[in-house]
Amino acid sequence: MALRRRAARAARSAREPGGTVLRVLQPLELPAGPAVLEARRDLLALLDGDAAYLPLPVGDDAETQRLSHALALGEPIDDDAALVVSTSGTTGTPKGAVHTAASLRASATATADVLGGPGSWLLALPPHHIAGLQVMLRSLAAGHDPVVLDLAAGFDPSALPGLVAAMPGDRRYTSLVPTQLRKALDVPAAVAALGRLDAVLVGGAATPPALLARALDAGLPIVRTYGMSETAGGCVYDGVPLPGATVRIDGSGGAEPGRVVLGGATLARGYRNMPDHPAFAEPGWFRTDDLGVLDDGVLRIVGRADEAITTGGLTVVPQVVETVLGEMPGVADCAILGVPDERLGEKVVAVIVPVPGARRPGLDDVREFVSDRLDRYAAPRAVFTVGELPLRGPGKVNRRALRERFA
Numbered sequence: 001m002a003l004r005r006r007a008a009r010a011a012r013s014a015r016e017p018g019g020t021v022l023r024v025l026q027p028l029e030l031p032a033g034p035a036v037l038e039a040r041r042d043l044l045a046l047l048d049g050d051a052a053y054l055p056l057p058v059g060d061d062a063e064t065q066r067l068s069h070a071l072a073l074g075e076p077i078d079d080d081a082a083l084v085v086s087t088s089g090t091t092g093t094p095k096g097a098v099h100t101a102a103s104l105r106a107s108a109t110a111t112a113d114v115l116g117g118p119g120s121w122l123l124a125l126p127p128h129h130i131a132g133l134q135v136m137l138r139s140l141a142a143g144h145d146p147v148v149l150d151l152a153a154g155f156d157p158s159a160l161p162g163l164v165a166a167m168p169g170d171r172r173y174t175s176l177v178p179t180q181l182r183k184a185l186d187v188p189a190a191v192a193a194l195g196r197l198d199a200v201l202v203g204g205a206a207t208p209p210a211l212l213a214r215a216l217d218a219g220l221p222i223v224r225t226y227g228m229s230e231t232a233g234g235c236v237y238d239g240v241p242l243p244g245a246t247v248r249i250d251g252s253g254g255a256e257p258g259r260v261v262l263g264g265a266t267l268a269r270g271y272r273n274m275p276d277h278p279a280f281a282e283p284g285w286f287r288t289d290d291l292g293v294l295d296d297g298v299l300r301i302v303g304r305a306d307e308a309i310t311t312g313g314l315t316v317v318p319q320v321v322e323t324v325l326g327e328m329p330g331v332a333d334c335a336i337l338g339v340p341d342e343r344l345g346e347k348v349v350a351v352i353v354p355v356p357g358a359r360r361p362g363l364d365d366v367r368e369f370v371s372d373r374l375d376r377y378a379a380p381r382a383v384f385t386v387g388e389l390p391l392r393g394p395g396k397v398n399r400r401a402l403r404e405r406f407a
């Protein structure tokens, strides 16, 4: 296979004149299905700190090429690097978070401590992203092969009962993204199977409150996880930092949301070949793109820093206003945007999908509803109605498209 040849050639060329062999970044080809277990030996070597791997999605040649080039597959890497895992961005040049065996093991240990002990894991996520990788690494670190759900034809919840029944050990866990949880809740046998697990981690995106309530009502042991490739996956469970993880909020005055900054033993060293990246500028800390608040040590994520609106010098987080406005009678769905404004810099604008047949909420109604519940400056200064909101990716509102249309 071309990748292996390339890596082997690079490994030879990395042999120094003195005869020492430099560590090079090797490919870890991971199919999305039970064949992923063929990577067991490499995954164990990774956990032991014996080699450095770049996980690649088998069957997705374009993504494999993109990651191999951007993250310098086959090129030298620090001796203690064990894993380069790409961050979730799908546009631009991918960034690779560099982990040591120590940061990955710290994550596996902290997870086991909080969930009630090491256990076996059901893999239902793509194996080359951090969440799926961690499912496999936690399971292998606990001495169990993961049980693998075949994702070749998409996520099929009706496979869950048989797979859960096949899981070894006395603690059993899985990780899902919110859209998978939603699908599973529609299949009673899948709900029963998930209910037999000791924890179902849900992360990768915010879990909508209604979905969380449905899952908890169904008796599922849901744990909401917050983290990213740079923190070896979730480092905050249900708002509470894992043992050894630290959370700081920067630029916040008390209840005001500020930038979430994360620290602790699970942090990546930095990004592959980007020594000056500002997110890792402060030693021991990673500056996220998220805005959050800490209430009594419990972290609540309120939105993205790059989506915050600055209006008259004050910061409005769109997601906070959307949550409030979403509860207004007559509003089926909504998005909040900042559009350029001469006086304010940006002004807050609401785009509303009205409930069919209901009276359309007007500007005055909307302003009153929002300013009764939030600071007055968060109240929209214009309201537009649409039939549906444009989306990008899995359920995310395309704010840019809306901004272009309503600016």
Ligand SMILES: O=C(O)CCC(=O)c1ccccc1C(=O)O
Binding pocket: 088, 130, 131, 134, 175, 176, 177, 201, 202, 203, 204, 225, 226, 227, 228, 229, 232, 233, 234, 235
């Ligand atoms: O997707 C990411 O970048 C991090 C999210 C993540 O790690 C995760 C996503 C879904 C379920 C469990 C987990 C986890 O914390 O391991």
